[in-house]
Amino acid sequence: MxxxxxxALSVALALPGCMTQxxxxxxxxxxxxxxxxxxGDLFGSGDDSNDDGVRAPGSTWTGVGASENHSxxxxxxxxxxxxxxxxxxxxxxxxGTYDDFSVGNDVTCGLTDGQLVCVGDQDLLPPPGEYMxxxxxxRYAACALEADGSAVCWGxxxxxICADAPDGPFVEIATGEDHACALAADGAVTCWGSDVDDxxxxxxxxxTQIDAxxxxxxxxxxxxxxxxxxxxxxxxxDPPEGTFNDVAAGWHHSCGVKDDGEIACxxxxxxxxxxxxxxxxxxxxxENHSxxVALDGSVSCWGADEAGQSTxxxx
Numbered sequence: 633m634x635x636x637x638x639x640a641l642s643v644a645l646a647l648p649g650c651m652t653q654x655x656x657x658x659x660x661x662x663x664x665x666x667x668x669x670x671x672g673d674l675f676g677s678g679d680d681s682n683d684d685g686v687r688a689p690g691s692t693w694t695g696v697g698a699s700e701n702h703s704x705x706x707x708x709x710x711x712x713x714x715x716x717x718x719x720x721x722x723x724x725x726x727x728g729t730y731d732d733f734s735v736g737n738d739v740t741c742g743l744t745d746g747q748l749v750c751v752g753d754q755d756l757l758p759p760p761g762e763y764m765x766x767x768x769x770x771r772y773a774a775c776a777l778e779a780d781g782s783a784v785c786w787g788x789x790x791x792x793i794c795a796d797a798p799d800g801p802f803v804e805i806a807t808g809e810d811h812a813c814a815l816a817a818d819g820a821v822t823c824w825g826s827d828v829d830d831x832x833x834x835x836x837x838x839x840t841q842i843d844a845x846x847x848x849x850x851x852x853x854x855x856x857x858x859x860x861x862x863x864x865x866x867x868x869x870d871p872p873e874g875t876f877n878d879v880a881a882g883w884h885h886s887c888g889v890k891d892d893g894e895i896a897c898x899x900x901x902x903x904x905x906x907x908x909x910x911x912x913x914x915x916x917x918x919e920n921h922s923x924x925v926a927l928d929g930s931v932s933c934w935g936a937d938e939a940g941q942s943t944x945x946x947x
Contacts, residue, residue, distance in 0.1 A: 692929030697735030698882070698918035699770070701939040704735050705923070705931050712742055716941030722752035735916070736768025736807070746779060756787045767807035770846045770883070775807040783814050793825035806844035811862075813849050815842050821851060829863035845881030845917065850888075852879050858888055868899030882917030889915050895924060904935030
């Protein structure tokens with residue numbers, strides 16, 4: 633899956649047909665200035681071992697993502713900061729203003745003006761093109777929606793996840809380990825790739841949001857109920873009743889934010905005890921940890937923390 637020769641290499645795709653590379657010293661500030669028209673501290677400061685991500689330009693977090701050993705958050709100005717593992721450079725997304733982002737297993741992608749900027753595992757970096765959404769993937773592949781809403785996948789194309797990507801059009805995409813799902817504007821969900829654990833067995837209903845775990849997927853229906861399908865050895869596909877605004881699928885657990893702002897999680901409890909209270913806006917589920925954005929714009933994480941993935945850095 634990984635090439636030894638690229639161990640200390642990070643790559644950012646900034647413009648169509650343009651690729652900038654640098655070695656284990658990280659990108660020089662001049663390169664960042666050239667790519668994003670700005671200067672400043674690229675990697676933050678201090679001796680915190682988790683302070684390896686990009687210092688975001690604001691202080692109110694609006695979105696969060698989590699994968700196996702790293703996490704990222706986006707603020708209201710479009711800045712993204714990551715923490716936890718940076719073994720493949722997956723936590724070193726270049727400074728810039730992003731419209732959206734996605735956290736994969738060994739890769740992180742940011743979407744800016746239709747272009748994908750991805751860092752991490754060289755085998756999971758995207759082809760040039762214009763995109764509208766991205767799902768960085770849980771391990772072997774990553775997928776995105778092109779500007780016309782069609783799906784495209786790359787990486788290790790097991791189970792036809794690349795060859796069988798449908799044309800769409802779609803408005804949202806989510807990528808698991810060997811399967812992917814996409815949401816159409818009318819609420820229909822289409823899944824492709826591995827069906828070993830019934831990952832393609834989409835339940836009836838129209839959906840407003842989806843998220844893919846390793847081998848299962850969850851979605852919020854238009855009536856606010858949550859449905860999950862695919863692997864279920866730990867109960868990660870058995871959501872509780874209730875009305876939800878957001879749902880996240882991890883490896884062996886899932887979490888959601890109810891319409892009253894309360895977090896609910898189900899599946900394997902190794903991911904830790906989720907926070908109480910009803911002041912939450914969004915949630916993300918990794919392998920054995922989760923993170924959430926509070927209504928006040930702060931980020932909290934819980935569960936496994938061996939790489940610092942559950943310790944968000946202070947601004």
